[in-house]
Amino acid sequence: MYAVRKKTIYAILLLSPLVFIFLSLFIGRYHVPLPAIVEILWCKLTLGYCNLPDTYVSVVWDIRLPRAILGALVGGCLAISGASFQGLFRNPLVSSGILGVSSGAGFGAALAILIFSTTSYIYVFAFFFGGLAVLMSYMIGRVYNTTPAIMLVLGGVIVSSVFSALISFAKYVADPYDQLPAIVFWLMGSLASARFQDIAVAGIPMAVGIAGLLAIRWRINVLSMGDKEARSLGINTALSKGIVISCATLATAGAVCVSGIIGWVGLVIPHIGRMLVGNDNRVLIPASLSLGACFMLLVDNLGRVITGSEIPLGILTAIVGGPFFVYLLKKTKGGGW
Amino acid sequence: MYAVRKKTIYAILLLSPLVFIFLSLFIGRYHVPLPAIVEILWCKLTLGYCNLPDTYVSVVWDIRLPRAILGALVGGCLAISGASFQGLFRNPLVSSGILGVSSGAGFGAALAILIFSTTSYIYVFAFFFGGLAVLMSYMIGRVYNTTPAIMLVLGGVIVSSVFSALISFAKYVADPYDQLPAIVFWLMGSLASARFQDIAVAGIPMAVGIAGLLAIRWRINVLSMGDKEARSLGINTALSKGIVISCATLATAGAVCVSGIIGWVGLVIPHIGRMLVGNDNRVLIPASLSLGACFMLLVDNLGRVITGSEIPLGILTAIVGGPFFVYLLKKTKGGGW
Amino acid sequence: MSLIELKDASFGYNQQDIFKGISFKIGKGEIFCIIGPNGCGKTTLLDTILGILKLRQGDVLINGSNIQKMRPHEIARQIAYIPQAHSKTFPYTVLDVVLMGRAAYTGIFSSPADEDVVIAEEALALVGLTRLKSRPYTQLSGGEGQLVMIARALAQKTPLLIMDEPTAHLDFKHELTVLETIVQLINDTNLSIIMATHFPNHAFYFENNNIKTSVALMDQKTFSQVGRPADIISEENLMMLYNINAKVVSCHIGSGAELKQIIPISTIS
Amino acid sequence: MSLIELKDASFGYNQQDIFKGISFKIGKGEIFCIIGPNGCGKTTLLDTILGILKLRQGDVLINGSNIQKMRPHEIARQIAYIPQAHSKTFPYTVLDVVLMGRAAYTGIFSSPADEDVVIAEEALALVGLTRLKSRPYTQLSGGEGQLVMIARALAQKTPLLIMDEPTAHLDFKHELTVLETIVQLINDTNLSIIMATHFPNHAFYFENNNIKTSVALMDQKTFSQVGRPADIISEENLMMLYNINAKVVSCHIGSGAELKQIIPISTIS
Amino acid sequence: LLALLLVAGCAQNNPAGNEAGRPEKQGAVTVTDFIGRQVAVPDNVERIGCLYAFSGHVVAMLGRGGDIVAVVEGLKRDVIMGELCPGIGEALVPASSGAVNVEELLNARPDLVFIRSETAANEGEKAKLEKTGIPYLVVDYRNMKEQMYIVEMIGQAVGEKERALKYNEYYQRCIDRVQERVQNIPLDERVRIYHSINEATRTDARDTLPADWTQVVGAINVSVNEELKFLEDKYFAGLEQILLWDPEVIIVNEAGVADYIMTNTQWSSLSAVKNNKVYQMPIGISRWGHPGSLETPLAILWTAKTLYPDLFSDIDLVAETKYFYREIFNYPISDQLVAQVLSGKGMRAPKGKAN
Numbered sequence A, B: 001m002y003a004v005r006k007k008t009i010y011a012i013l014l015l016s017p018l019v020f021i022f023l024s025l026f027i028g029r030y031h032v033p034l035p036a037i038v039e040i041l042w043c044k045l046t047l048g049y050c051n052l053p054d055t056y057v058s059v060v061w062d063i064r065l066p067r068a069i070l071g072a073l074v075g076g077c078l079a080i081s082g083a084s085f086q087g088l089f090r091n092p093l094v095s096s097g098i099l100g101v102s103s104g105a106g107f108g109a110a111l112a113i114l115i116f117s118t119t120s121y122i123y124v125f126a127f128f129f130g131g132l133a134v135l136m137s138y139m140i141g142r143v144y145n146t147t148p149a150i151m152l153v154l155g156g157v158i159v160s161s162v163f164s165a166l167i168s169f170a171k172y173v174a175d176p177y178d179q180l181p182a183i184v185f186w187l188m189g190s191l192a193s194a195r196f197q198d199i200a201v202a203g204i205p206m207a208v209g210i211a212g213l214l215a216i217r218w219r220i221n222v223l224s225m226g227d228k229e230a231r232s233l234g235i236n237t238a239l240s241k242g243i244v245i246s247c248a249t250l251a252t253a254g255a256v257c258v259s260g261i262i263g264w265v266g267l268v269i270p271h272i273g274r275m276l277v278g279n280d281n282r283v284l285i286p287a288s289l290s291l292g293a294c295f296m297l298l299v300d301n302l303g304r305v306i307t308g309s310e311i312p313l314g315i316l317t318a319i320v321g322g323p324f325f326v327y328l329l330k331k332t333k334g335g336g337w
Numbered sequence C, D: 001m002s003l004i005e006l007k008d009a010s011f012g013y014n015q016q017d018i019f020k021g022i023s024f025k026i027g028k029g030e031i032f033c034i035i036g037p038n039g040c041g042k043t044t045l046l047d048t049i050l051g052i053l054k055l056r057q058g059d060v061l062i063n064g065s066n067i068q069k070m071r072p073h074e075i076a077r078q079i080a081y082i083p084q085a086h087s088k089t090f091p092y093t094v095l096d097v098v099l100m101g102r103a104a105y106t107g108i109f110s111s112p113a114d115e116d117v118v119i120a121e122e123a124l125a126l127v128g129l130t131r132l133k134s135r136p137y138t139q140l141s142g143g144e145g146q147l148v149m150i151a152r153a154l155a156q157k158t159p160l161l162i163m164d165e166p167t168a169h170l171d172f173k174h175e176l177t178v179l180e181t182i183v184q185l186i187n188d189t190n191l192s193i194i195m196a197t198h199f200p201n202h203a204f205y206f207e208n209n210n211i212k213t214s215v216a217l218m219d220q221k222t223f224s225q226v227g228r229p230a231d232i233i234s235e236e237n238l239m240m241l242y243n244i245n246a247k248v249v250s251c252h253i254g255s256g257a258e259l260k261q262i263i264p265i266s267t268i269s
Numbered sequence E: 001l002l003a004l005l006l007v008a009g010c011a012q013n014n015p016a017g018n019e020a021g022r023p024e025k026q027g028a029v030t031v032t033d034f035i036g037r038q039v040a041v042p043d044n045v046e047r048i049g050c051l052y053a054f055s056g057h058v059v060a061m062l063g064r065g066g067d068i069v070a071v072v073e074g075l076k077r078d079v080i081m082g083e084l085c086p087g088i089g090e091a092l093v094p095a096s097s098g099a100v101n102v103e104e105l106l107n108a109r110p111d112l113v114f115i116r117s118e119t120a121a122n123e124g125e126k127a128k129l130e131k132t133g134i135p136y137l138v139v140d141y142r143n144m145k146e147q148m149y150i151v152e153m154i155g156q157a158v159g160e161k162e163r164a165l166k167y168n169e170y171y172q173r174c175i176d177r178v179q180e181r182v183q184n185i186p187l188d189e190r191v192r193i194y195h196s197i198n199e200a201t202r203t204d205a206r207d208t209l210p211a212d213w214t215q216v217v218g219a220i221n222v223s224v225n226e227e228l229k230f231l232e233d234k235y236f237a238g239l240e241q242i243l244l245w246d247p248e249v250i251i252v253n254e255a256g257v258a259d260y261i262m263t264n265t266q267w268s269s270l271s272a273v274k275n276n277k278v279y280q281m282p283i284g285i286s287r288w289g290h291p292g293s294l295e296t297p298l299a300i301l302w303t304a305k306t307l308y309p310d311l312f313s314d315i316d317l318v319a320e321t322k323y324f325y326r327e328i329f330n331y332p333i334s335d336q337l338v339a340q341v342l343s344g345k346g347m348r349a350p351k352g353k354a355n
């Protein structure tokens, strides 16, 4: 019975983002008739030829689909890394960007634009500096190793703020006519400009990060007992933490590359997950992934249809998610806690 | 002996911001001869007449002095509220804006600009919405009362993000030609244009907040033992928490009104304090106040002398403060923890 | 009038009751020991007496006035509490922690005065921890930590002490120190004590020292038996309570006096 | 070859030593009890044996190989640990916590298998907590929490168990259950045990059950005495160790057997 | 009353603006946009998307305001824009802060879109626009020359090159008229000005349009070539820095800022304040002289006259203003409105009452 229930839960968690992605194809300001959408999907997937207006094809296949896929990935990545970090650092107030990866990646991107004046090296630089920021936080955290969790997180806060400052500095020295707009636009981020290429470039690290976190999810339970106990239970804490941090960094950096710095999802979605499925990371981690993806798609779709000029993601995430969180809190009486 | 040491510490804590304020009068792009500065101070304080060029008087008395005083107040307020909240919520990752006061105040200001298209009601609205945000966090935190600290903080995070989103929304609907620049300008905040009027309006709530937190500082020690123990030790936890939260809210809201949303000081300065004087809030709270004030002035002055361009405060805070924090960490081996 | 009185008290976390219909009263200079299996609700009962948890039904009266109507600092001047578990956060010094026992005597906007420091230092001396007074209390051993909590309660200088397994983690020496301190305080200041413990021997110890001692066996959501240690702590009662075989032995101590001890032998399968 | 061996071990947190020059070895099926005053360094010693703290000098050998060279999961398949204090964070269910005992047998990228769940449930049954298995472990009573930690260690299925005051917070019934389980496990599986305890009586209990038991008295930064309980736990030694008066009494249990017990009487001022 | 007047004025004008001014069909043109792209623009552009406010102003000026089908939100708030483009209230808003919602853009069915350089700086945005097949042109400039070029480019693209050239001619003529008289002023007699943009301390940096036009009017713009504080893409000067510059004249482009400066003790020791030389610039379709304003020629005249009243006593700003809006914009501006423009007050529709 238990096994059956578990399977049902996992099936729901797996299917719901797919359903949301599918539904996203039907939503948008431009009217594409339903049968056309289905036909486009069918002929594209079978590599056949679509006898439909070009505009229909490009709206559904080139604009909506990559956006939906990336949206799901981004939401999932932020939520899953947030949940993992919360477990790892035993602090429920920690979120996906806590070790500085977001601002590191942002700075990397700005630097790439500054140096090369083109956008080609952005991803490489963003990942490199995202990783560097995390590494720096890690080094600071290791200065004193009795309560490394707090120090690591504080290290992250410091590194993060230094990189944010460096971003401002990069903007300061950038050429206001070509580099600055590129930096600003990149930092603002937007799923709106998602392309299939982005899935290829940012999607792979995101997928690797997600896969890693899903695989190691039970270890996070054990790690959340604290370093000392985790070691005595047979965990190579340095290694396991390293893997969790690396995977979460990959996932978050990928998400930041696609959609800029979105803070909320990586903190609150895991808590919504806790209220719904409890704290066991075996379920919480996939649940966060799935919830994050669905939530992001929901918000993105809302943003696309409410007005023509796309309400920025950050606005809706909080305005839709905040009350939902409070509702859940009331309903479960803070069940997770 | 102990009492003597304590007095020395308090004397240092009290004097150093005053010294910094005094020194600030000598620093700036405009060259005012040293004797003139002293003379201006003297005749202004004795309400006499200054026989000196107008410009000298207005540089020293109207520009540098209010800026220094407000800078000290802002830094002190952010740091003292951060330290208080960390103690209250037993979580070292909490900062002065945690209950949403900053974004609430920011939203209030934006709303005032939207509605009245002038800046006259800004302070009223900022304080009102800052308080409202905290109240809302408090209500959310009370939904479930077994571990209220976490819930309160999470409530704060939610409310905070909702108000941030509302700020973005206000910007989104504002007229890009006149309202938007006003909103952005206000949010960015700047000590640079601080006037004596601002001290009168924002300085009073800040001073009240500071005084309250200083007075109740020992209670925060007791509150940090957790609700249950604090009650059994004879503390009216609801009342004491209410006072701490109100005072910190007043102080932070005042600071936000003057200088926009500065995140870093309220989180990191208290930790620097912990490393220097330990965790006892009897010393930590005044130390944070003093350190915050000095730090803010230091950064502000540095910014004014390094180049004519006044490198933005945020950049300097992080770039000066970050490495300093790491240095202290290495030196004290994370002593506070 | 009794110092503290429970009338028909009931409590439960959720739908289920943890205990119900418990009544007792304690006068000055008395010790009340609560003995019962793990999870029977001792800690919960103590928390309700302190007003930390709210009774579902019934009343707690201190000196005749209902605890629900008293302000926290009034309660804390009557009752000091030594919790079973304490989760540490900031690394305060040992002295600072003990000083917190003076909160009930300190105005909301003031810090403890020099007299309070003196009282805290005396309390530390009583439990023998003076040498650790400026160590961060997060760096103490388990037993040392427990002693700090006891010192904090003593610094509270109340007529009633509520102790939840105060001697867990303590070595023989410190266990005896604590027991002896209690006896001395009762004799000197007419203190009263409510104590949850897993050691019926403590009750014997107090009785042996001529202190008015009652024992309550807590089981099946209520006090199954209440009375003098000698009557209550019997091999049969322990068998009923825990389903174990135990032996009561007497040994001669010092000046011809006898000390009764209960020794658990084996579980009954 | 002995299961575990300490050679000339020294450790200190700062400049000051906590202990130095400690050596001992334990073979299969043996129990080693460490008794000593609060703060003498028992917990610290156990932490160094586990490799959590690094010895300043000396070596810990498990089955002849140095613990510094072993990987964590290899150590955890040899030694299970029951810590003295555990700080709870997320409200995992009791079963989930016990399941963590299986970490050493679970690949870094996998979750515990169904067999592991079975083992965890058996361990819970051994300590008698099956009925609480899906309760959040943050909502347990003090004793129940301690039993969960014991179950987790049992689920680790190691030849060596290190226990730091395992019976603190336990009632008589559970204390006996734990002791009896230990005896049974030693008889059945040749388990070895290192145990820090404040109850010399535990050592008597094991000796009485025909288990090879040694006792070490820890004091003055080292083991002042090591040997059989009957030799070591004497009134004189306790007086030296704790500065207290104690009595050793014998009582007849069931089938004509005798059980020795040590009873603390009073401190020596 | 004012609103009524405006409505009346516009009712007369619009048909002319939309229909009469339109030339016969023209052949396909290739234009080069700000970032150097060669874009083939369809021969008959009938629906125009203006995703950068400046381009909207230009299109309206060229008499094609009625063809604007997609805008950014800010354009809807402008009083004169509302007059020139009666349909602007219904225009779709497919972009905010640089990001384009192409689906909404497709709904607007534009034949041509003008975008800002932020949008073009992003590969994803470009790719998306290309997928739609709608030709787009990047609109931006950093000095007067480029501004003129961009106006010409827009004119070329929408088939109103002549009118665009007419604007440029006027532009150039204003420059020439002023240059001719100021070029002989010796450096030390040139007026040192401080130009406040929106906020009292926000000002001009080098390589910007205002830096360019303030130079033309023979002023020394104190903030150009100085290091400024840079925040959120804008440049600010420090108070002491301004005191140090001690400009002779302060021109501000936002209503209310002049009062702020005049009444603030911190500014009181400036010569400009003491001598009452703090001037509010006019606001027409945009703030004159603002980096995003196409009324630069008027700003040049106004500033020149303000700084050197003796040299330019013959220039009648009221007449110039009327000429500009009537001839270049083809907008029959009323005398009252001219006065209003020159006083710089009330030129934005209040929030929620967008046209």
Ligand SMILES: Nc1ncnc2c1ncn2[C@@H]1O[C@H](COP(=O)(O)OP(=O)(O)OP(=O)(O)O)[C@@H](O)[C@H]1O
Residues within 6 Å of the ligand: C013, C014, C018, C036, C037, C038, C039, C040, C041, C042, C043, C044, C045, C084, D138, D139, D140, D141, D142, D143, D144, D169
């Ligand atoms: N917050 C809670 N929510 C629900 N049940 C709880 C909570 N806290 C404790 N319990 C349950 O209530 C019962 C009584 O707990 P309590 O802590 O009072 O026991 P106790 O007698 O003190 O036990 P011990 O001797 O082990 O300390 C236990 O079964 C425990 O699991």
Ligand SMILES: Nc1ncnc2c1ncn2[C@@H]1O[C@H](COP(=O)(O)OP(=O)(O)OP(=O)(O)O)[C@@H](O)[C@H]1O
Residues within 6 Å of the ligand: C139, C140, C141, C142, C143, C144, C169, D013, D014, D018, D036, D037, D038, D039, D040, D041, D042, D043, D044, D045, D084
């Ligand atoms: N992190 C630390 N830093 C410095 N000193 C410490 C630290 N942890 C413990 N100590 C000190 O080391 C000594 C030994 O502590 P330990 O916890 O090993 O004692 P113990 O024998 O287990 O005592 P108990 O019986 O009370 O549990 C104590 O005096 C304690 O105060």
Ligand SMILES: [Mg+2]
Residues within 6 Å of the ligand: C042, C043, C044, C084, C164, D141, D142, D143
């Ligand atoms: Mg208990």
Ligand SMILES: [Mg+2]
Residues within 6 Å of the ligand: C141, C142, C143, D042, D043, D044, D084, D164
């Ligand atoms: Mg110990």
